[in-house]
């Protein structure tokens with residue numbers, strides 16, 4: 001990719017939603033908004049928790065796409081099919097044709113989040129985590145020495161938020177790298193900027209990242225109530241482009 005191709009801001013749209021108001025219960029049987037391929041997939045799932053998360057992620061992602069992309073605005077949600085690559089990342093089809101761009105999905109507790117960009121050569125990872133205390137062994141297993149020190153340097157009331165932030169940032173990066181948990185999470189060192197209002201996006205720097213040659217990872221984080229949201233972007237390491245992170249409200 002030539003640097004000039006990224007001169008315009010990269011627009012990333014994202015949303016956070018409650019579990020589908022349509023399906024209500026996580027094991028509801030109204031699958032009319034799912035494509036045939038999605039219906040086949042969900043019928044093969046055995047665990048209600050997984051079914052609920054999968055449905056809430058699909059619902060939230062379809063809401064995002066249909067509110068953002070004009071050509072999907074009047075389409076049936078069932079014409080959009082969000083399937084999974086064997087490595088786990090989502091692949092989107094519209095009426096049997098691949099949708100250009102990159103979609104990322106996360107689900108946690110009663111919420112799901114999705115992010116999407118039409119930009120070529122830009123991979124996204126969004127992650128949503130419930131802020132909670134974790135056992136000290138969790139830090140030892142997943143964080144490096146620098147990160148453990150950063151968590152422990154915080155006042156005790158802030159440690160759960162810092163731990164959750166680092167964990168979420170690593171998961172977002174693993175999604176943007178399309179690696180999942182196949183690698184040791186200590187190989188991705190996270191440096192969150194903390195300036196002012198954590199209710200707005202703040203920068204995440206990644207060190208020792210695992211992007212392929214010529215690519216780099218950058219990210220953002222914000223706190224929403226009891227949740228931490230992180231967004232990682234894996235893109236060509238040309239001039240850092242401007243980003244426009246636009247939240248799409250699902251409540252309208």
Ligand SMILES: CC(C)(COP(=O)(O)OP(=O)(O)OC[C@H]1O[C@@H](n2cnc3c(N)ncnc32)[C@H](O)[C@@H]1OP(=O)(O)O)[C@@H](O)C(=O)NCCC(=O)NCCS
Nearest residue numbers: 054057087088089090105106107171174175178179180181
């Ligand atoms: C990707 C991963 C970091 C997901 O994080 P998580 O906090 O557990 O779950 P989240 O709800 O935030 O994200 C799940 C979504 O990530 C996406 N995802 C899964 N694997 C992915 C990958 N390799 N690259 C990018 N995105 C991926 C999917 O959209 C998935 O939702 P879906 O299956 O309903 O489509 C991680 O759990 C993972 O690697 N999962 C896939 C492999 C796996 O389950 N391994 C078992 C343990 S080794």
